[in-house]
Amino acid sequence: MNNHEIDFKLHGDDMQFVEVELDPDETVIAEAGSLMMMEEGISMETIFGDGSSSSGGGGLMGKLMGAGKRLITGESLFMTTFTNTSYGKKHVSFASPYPGKIIPMDLSEYGGKIVCQKDAFLAAAKGVSVGVEFQRKIGAGFFGGEGFIMQKLEGDGMAFVHAGGTIIKKDLQPGEVLRVDTGCLVAMTKEVDYNIEMVKGVKTALFGGEGLFFATLRGPGSVWIQSLPFSRLASRVFAAAPQTPGGGSQGEGSIAGGLFDLLGGK
Known part of the structure; x- marks a missing residue:
């Protein structure tokens, strides 16, 4: 087994976090900003890429190439490692960034590879x-939208993917x-063949209320499917927020509205 073998426990229902148990010298990698808490005896280190042999091979250039690929998916060049440097078992927890579920995946059970949405990887x-x-x-490349640029997780260890709803x-x-x-679309195994197709019918595309494209x-x-993509949630929240000419929101019961009234605004 090339990957570190870690134990874990999921907590919560709709606002989940994952607690990872590390034996001495075991390490877990995570996206920057996903840490919730960790016990004493765990050291943090910021690294280029993911720290795997495939991204770190070839010295500095190999690391730069591995980290540079993450820029394409809109992620940071850096990731954070958490290593148990003490003698006993230690725990570190990572939280999901918005309401949804955390999906634990043992990559060895899925042929060593999972393809997932670009912002789904947690740790x-x-x-x-x-x-x-x-x-x-090419059609998927130009018109895929959210479903086009995807991440691949490869190895034989545990990975944690997050999705909404x-x-x-x-x-x-x-x-x-x-x-x-x-x-x-959250994730799929490597055997699944996928493409992006345009919704047929001009009326459906213009007035159906859905996007012009879907994944086949x-x-x-x-495959793993989520009921509430974060982009859909964010667009509904933004559309429902009352807007003022100045760009802020003013609504009944809102802090901004209260300050506006207090200062004599009309």
Whole structure:
């Protein structure tokens, strides 16, 4: 086994966090800003890329190439490692950034590779490679939106993926096709063939209330679907927020509205 073997426990329901148990010298990697808490005896270090052999090979240039790929997905060049430098078991916890579920995935059970949305990765055992999965088809490349640029998690250790709302796992049979809103696709196994297709029908595209494109997934393989993509939640919140000419929001019962009234605003 090339990856560190870590134990974990999930806490919570809709606002989950994962507690990882580290034996001495075991390490877990995580996205910057995902740390919730950690016990004494765990050391933090900021590294280029993900610290795996695939991204760190070839000296400095290899590390720069591995970290540079993360810029394509909109992630930071750096990741953080948490290593147990003491003698006993220690615990470190990582929290999800918005309401949803954390999906633990043992990569060794899925052929050593999972493809996921670019912002879904939360944490993983050291040795798991976090790279970019390029879509081969030009149509998906230009019009894929959220579903185009995806991450690939490779290795034989544990990885933790986060998604919004309720998560459902569907096992597709050979040749079985599932059409999904591009933002609702969370992850899939490497066997699944996927493409981005345009919604047929001008009326459907213009007045249907959905995006112009959806992801077409063809089995065999497993896919994970989320009911509430963060982009959908953010757009609804933004649309519902009352706007003032100055760009701020003023509403009944809001702090901004109260200050506006207090200062004699009309």
